[in-house]
Amino acid sequence: MATEGFQKRAQLLPYGRQWITDEDVAAVVEQLRGDWLTQGPTIARFEAALCELTGAKYCVAVASGTAALHLAALAANMGAGDTGLTSDNTFVASANGMRYAGARPMLVDVDPRTGLIDTRSLAARAELLAKKGTPPKLIVPVDFSGAVADLAEVRRIADRYGAKVVEDAAHSLGATYTVDGQTYRAASCAHTDMAILSFHPVKHLTTGEGGAITTNDKALYDKLCELRTHGITREASKLTHNDGPWYYEQVELGYHYRITDLQCALGLAQVKRFPQFLARRREIAARYDAAFATDEWKSKLRPLAVPAGVTSAYHLYVVNLVRRDGESLESVAARRKALFVALRELNIGPQVHYIPVHKQPDFQRNGLSEGSFEGSDEYYAGCISLPMFPKMSDDDVDYVVSALRETLR
Ligand SMILES: Cc1ncc(COP(=O)(O)O)c(C=O)c1O
Numbered sequence: 001m002a003t004e005g006f007q008k009r010a011q012l013l014p015y016g017r018q019w020i021t022d023e024d025v026a027a028v029v030e031q032l033r034g035d036w037l038t039q040g041p042t043i044a045r046f047e048a049a050l051c052e053l054t055g056a057k058y059c060v061a062v063a064s065g066t067a068a069l070h071l072a073a074l075a076a077n078m079g080a081g082d083t084g085l086t087s088d089n090t091f092v093a094s095a096n097g098m099r100y101a102g103a104r105p106m107l108v109d110v111d112p113r114t115g116l117i118d119t120r121s122l123a124a125r126a127e128l129l130a131k132k133g134t135p136p137k138l139i140v141p142v143d144f145s146g147a148v149a150d151l152a153e154v155r156r157i158a159d160r161y162g163a164k165v166v167e168d169a170a171h172s173l174g175a176t177y178t179v180d181g182q183t184y185r186a187a188s189c190a191h192t193d194m195a196i197l198s199f200h201p202v203k204h205l206t207t208g209e210g211g212a213i214t215t216n217d218k219a220l221y222d223k224l225c226e227l228r229t230h231g232i233t234r235e236a237s238k239l240t241h242n243d244g245p246w247y248y249e250q251v252e253l254g255y256h257y258r259i260t261d262l263q264c265a266l267g268l269a270q271v272k273r274f275p276q277f278l279a280r281r282r283e284i285a286a287r288y289d290a291a292f293a294t295d296e297w298k299s300k301l302r303p304l305a306v307p308a309g310v311t312s313a314y315h316l317y318v319v320n321l322v323r324r325d326g327e328s329l330e331s332v333a334a335r336r337k338a339l340f341v342a343l344r345e346l347n348i349g350p351q352v353h354y355i356p357v358h359k360q361p362d363f364q365r366n367g368l369s370e371g372s373f374e375g376s377d378e379y380y381a382g383c384i385s386l387p388m389f390p391k392m393s394d395d396d397v398d399y400v401v402s403a404l405r406e407t408l409r
Contacts, residue, residue, distance in 0.1 A: 003342060006406045009399055014349040015316070016202030019277065019391045024269045031265035038260040046264035047212070049271045053173065055188040056195070056214035058221035061264060062228055065170045065198025065211035067257040069097025069140070072194045072213050075223045076138045076164040078103040083129055084138035086168075087117040087149075088356045088376040094140050094168045095357055095368070103137070105368060107358050112379040113305040115144040115318065115353075119153040125371070126157055135161040143172030143186055145353070146281075146313035147306045151191040152179045165191070169214075170198035171315035173205070174278040178309035186313065189216045194224075199263075202389070204277055204313060205270035207263035227254040280390035281314040284397055288317055288386065291401045298322075300408050304383075314388060316353055321382035332381040340384060342407040348400055351385040 031042060047059040062068050078084060082103040086094045087110055095105035106129065109121040126136050139158050141149035151167060158165045169175075172186035179191070187195035194217075197203075199210035213224050226233055231254030236242065239249050270277075292303050304318040321339070323332050336352075343350050356376045358369040386400050 003346060003403075003406050006346065006403070008345075009347045012347050012349050013387045013392070013396055013399070014389075015351040015385050015387050016389045017391065018201035018206045019273075019389070020206075021269075021273075023272075024266055027265045027269035028262055031262050036261045038258060038262070040261040042261040042264040042268065043259060046207075046259075046267045046271075049268055050197070050212055050214065053185075053271065053274065054169075054195070054197075054214050055185045055190075057189075057216045058218065059212050059214050060221065060224040060228060061210065061212045061259045061267075062257045063211065063259055064209050064257075065196055065200065066093040066096065067255070068196035068198070068211035068213045069093055069166070069168070070100045071224050071227045071255070071257060072166045072196055073097045073101040073103065073138060074227055075194065075213075075220050076166065078138050081134075082137045083134045084140065084163075085122060085125055085129075085136045086140040086357075087142040087144065088358050088373050089115045089117075089144055089354055089379060090142040090168065090357060091170070091354060092357055092360060092363075094142050095363070097140070098138060099368075105140075106136075107356075107363075107369065107371065107373070109371070109373045109375045110144075110379060112320075112375045114147060114307055115304055115379055115383070116147060116149045116307070117141050117154070118375055119150050119157065121375075122154065123157050126161060126163075130161055136163045137161075138164050138166060140166045140168050142168040143170075143175060145304055145316040145318055146171045146175055147304075147310050148172055148175050148177040148186050150307070151177065151184075155191040164193045167192045167195035169195045170203065170211075172313045173197055173203070174274065175313035176311045177307075187214045189214055193217060194220060199267060203315060204281075205267060205274055207259065207267040207270075210259050210263050210267065226251065228257045230254045230256060277390040278313060280392075281388065282312075284388055284390075284392055285312070285314045285317055287394060287397045288401070291397075292319065296405075299324075301404070316385045317388040318353065318383055318385050320379065321384070323378075323382065329377060329381040336382050336384055339404075339407055343384075343403060346403045346407070348387060348403055350387070352380075352383060353385050354380075356380050 169187040199207040231252035
């Protein structure tokens with residue numbers, strides 16, 4: 001690809017990265033000097049802040065988004081012999097949560113324009129499962145890139161089979177969607193039973209590693225709290241007897257999936273800047289959108305479409321190479337690979353989100369890749385995630401656009 005003479009930047013511009021300030025550092029140091037490193041009150045304060053941000057009634061903060069998916073699957077009573085449905089275009093964790101619970105995830109094709117679960121394929125898959133005598137017990141729609149999946153439609157499909165819905169909102173904290181003229185927040189659980197969040201450093205706010213489950217259902221909340229700590233309870237009504245003030249009982253097999261107060265101190269400091277983070281992500285997306293809206297790009301690349309009524313939180317900014325008339329997907333994929341390599345040479349660190357889960361050898365080996373994934377395969381061939389994080393400058397965005405212009409000449 002032709003990039004000779006292009007003024008290469010000195011430092012790598014990654015696709016995503018955290019933004020840590022002196023205030024964040026001070027908050028963690030203060031926590032370190034205090035009484036609680038873990039199992040203290042900062043966790044509940046962080047959970048309350050997440051309820052405030054999402055509008056959900058309850059929140060259980062845990063060790064990672066993956067732990068959140070596992071616990072949500074368990075709280076949905078998923079186990080051996082059960083089947084669930086999730087998107088083929090996601091991080092493997094969305095499906096693995098069900099697998100950890102002993103259940104089988106079935107993958108669903110996506111709309112190649114949005115990368116979001118295709119609700120017609122979802123309905124067809126669910127019906128197929130029901131006909132086989134194993135109706136879906138859980139559906140995990142993924143808010144890919146920060147745009148909310150069609151949760152109202154997913155809810156309708158789930159209700160046909162009495163399935164629970166867990167929104168994978170790892171990408172969408174701060175996003176909104178509209179149903180019948182009313183606006184809802186991602187992870188508010190207005191149309192779902194639970195939602196999960198992730199606080200990995202590339203996400204909207206970070207705790208290093210960390211995650212959370214939100215819900216409006218008190219029974220699910222209680223179950224999730226129990227499962228987070230070994231299945232242990234101190235609640236009087238659940239104990240067989242009481243030996244004294246120290247007494248607890250393990251009432252089911254749970255896990256050690258706790259988050260620490262140190263992490264939550266960082267999370268709380270980050271929450272304060274969340275509005276700024278979100279606004280900046282949207283500004284960056286608007287700058288990319290404006291650049292790519294000109295005729296020059298029409299035959300070259302297309303930004304991911306955001307569904308009507310959705311305001312994305314832009315965890316990612318994805319573009320797809322435009323498929324030429326009669327071009328094979330292999331050829332699109334080869335052009336994408338060349339673009340990826342060329343951008344790396346110009347000190348840009350793009351990423352590909354995601355390798356379709358059905359292509360993962362472990363899913364294939366375990367018979368979890370059945371079905372047709374035309375939308376997902378088409379999407380994957382040409383997708384590339386450009387740098388998107390709040391600390392990026394306008395000049396950084398312009399550099400990426402110039403580098404693309406140079407490489408796609
Ligand atoms: C869509 C999605 N779901 C779940 C996860 C898992 O989150 P974590 O890395 O916090 O375990 C991720 C993480 O990248 C993700 O992107």
